[in-house]
Amino acid sequence: MQQIINFLIRYKTFLLYILLLLISFVFTFQSHSYHQSKLLNSANYVTGSIYKFSDNFTSYFGLREENESLLKENELLRYQLYNETPYAPPTDSSNVTYTVVRGNVVKNSFSRQRNYITIDKGSADSIEQDMGVITDKGILGIVENASNGFASVQSILNEKSKINAKIKNSNHFGSLVWDAKKYTTVQLIDIPRQAPLTIGDTIVTGASSSIFPENIPIGTISKFDLDISKSFYVLDIALFNDMTNVKNVYVIKNLNRPEILKLEAKTQADDQ
Amino acid sequence: MISNSFFIITLRFTLLLLVQILVFNRLDFFGFINPLVYILFVYWYPIKENRTTFIVLSFLLGLCVDIFSDTLAINAAATGTIAYFRPVLMRFVFGVNYEFQSFKLNNSTKAQQITFLALLIIVHHLTYFTLEIFSFTNSLLILQKTMLIGLATLVLCLLFISLFSIKKE
Numbered sequence: 001m002q003q004i005i006n007f008l009i010r011y012k013t014f015l016l017y018i019l020l021l022l023i024s025f026v027f028t029f030q031s032h033s034y035h036q037s038k039l040l041n042s043a044n045y046v047t048g049s050i051y052k053f054s055d056n057f058t059s060y061f062g063l064r065e066e067n068e069s070l071l072k073e074n075e076l077l078r079y080q081l082y083n084e085t086p087y088a089p090p091t092d093s094s095n096v097t098y099t100v101v102r103g104n105v106v107k108n109s110f111s112r113q114r115n116y117i118t119i120d121k122g123s124a125d126s127i128e129q130d131m132g133v134i135t136d137k138g139i140l141g142i143v144e145n146a147s148n149g150f151a152s153v154q155s156i157l158n159e160k161s162k163i164n165a166k167i168k169n170s171n172h173f174g175s176l177v178w179d180a181k182k183y184t185t186v187q188l189i190d191i192p193r194q195a196p197l198t199i200g201d202t203i204v205t206g207a208s209s210s211i212f213p214e215n216i217p218i219g220t221i222s223k224f225d226l227d228i229s230k231s232f233y234v235l236d237i238a239l240f241n242d243m244t245n246v247k248n249v250y251v252i253k254n255l256n257r258p259e260i261l262k263l264e265a266k267t268q269a270d271d272q
Numbered sequence: 273m274i275s276n277s278f279f280i281i282t283l284r285f286t287l288l289l290l291v292q293i294l295v296f297n298r299l300d301f302f303g304f305i306n307p308l309v310y311i312l313f314v315y316w317y318p319i320k321e322n323r324t325t326f327i328v329l330s331f332l333l334g335l336c337v338d339i340f341s342d343t344l345a346i347n348a349a350a351t352g353t354i355a356y357f358r359p360v361l362m363r364f365v366f367g368v369n370y371e372f373q374s375f376k377l378n379n380s381t382k383a384q385q386i387t388f389l390a391l392l393i394i395v396h397h398l399t400y401f402t403l404e405i406f407s408f409t410n411s412l413l414i415l416q417k418t419m420l421i422g423l424a425t426l427v428l429c430l431l432f433i434s435l436f437s438i439k440k441e
Contacts, residue, residue, distance in 0.1 A: 012360075013323050013356070014356075016324055016327055016423065016433065017356040020327065020352045021352060021353070023345070023348075024331075024344075024345035024349035025345070025350065027344045027348075028344065028345045028346055028349065028403055029337075030344075031343075031344045032406065036281070040335075040344060042340055042341065044339075044344050047339055047425075048291075050294075050340075051340075052292050093329075108298075109298075109342070110300070111300050111303060111304040111306055111329040112307075112341075112404065113404055113405060114342070116342035152342060183303060184279075242299065
């Protein structure tokens, strides 16, 4: 017993180091395979408030560009509004499938392997996990965690991100992933070999996602190649969004999602 | 005297954390170079202090940076590692000298200081990027990032050191 205690005292720094290292490894491996930690992320109260405070200063520098891009978007929406006849505002809430909440980016990152964006809307604005986030130009990511006033968004520039997407004119669909190399390019995989492809084709979100509405723009094909099995294409997609410069975002909630998930779970349970 | 050094360490901890997350984490020079200057905490920490507190504090600083940048526990592991290996590195750079009571970092030569800092940065960045990228097929990428970002960190750390050094009369 005495010897064990002596041993512990003699090597206490080493043991402490090993303990701390183990703790950090547990966190690291968890973040490789699961959702990020519920509490320890950049969307909790303290971290969110500090980012918000600094954003209050830095946001002034981009006001002119922001204004310009919002005006452009308004122009587009007005165009769609006037050309859609007869126009009737949705008064009956049972017909509404998607609701939209606007928000601001308070922290952005794009140079790591797993990038997260923090926005200044949280569960107080009824934002929850697995809601889609887009900008006026295209998709941005999926809400991963929400605290009361903030939410952290798993960017499409994240190794773990996997989003259903399709080619706009042929409706062939695949999965949108990121190889962590360039922040302007993501990859679309699992497109069958017989799909007709042209460089410059537009890629949009697919219909089988219960998170994003169909036909939200993502980017254009910049390169395509067959994968190792020679039966599927791997496409490089140049994003419409400049991921280094995002400010105003919209969070989309699919009101039918619980129903879809329930149905899918039931089908799977019946199968077994 | 104790309260004084405690105050300085707390202040250093907070300021380095804020500088790291608010300035250097969004630098994105060439799209990927974000220097990790907060490891100056390990470089500046008093030599004669209790090692246990030192390792725990460094680990906590790394963990705080992690929470802010959503890279849970990579920074903490890397900073804990350099905090643990600091005595080994110091013995390597300064020889047995550093074990004397009178030894001070400011009294050593410039070359020794830079070597010490560079070694800290290399060990830290190597651990950091190994854990972040986490695949042996990408070892070249790990080395490349360690070199480039380590160089940026070294330059900025040297600037910070010369900015906040106490002038010799």
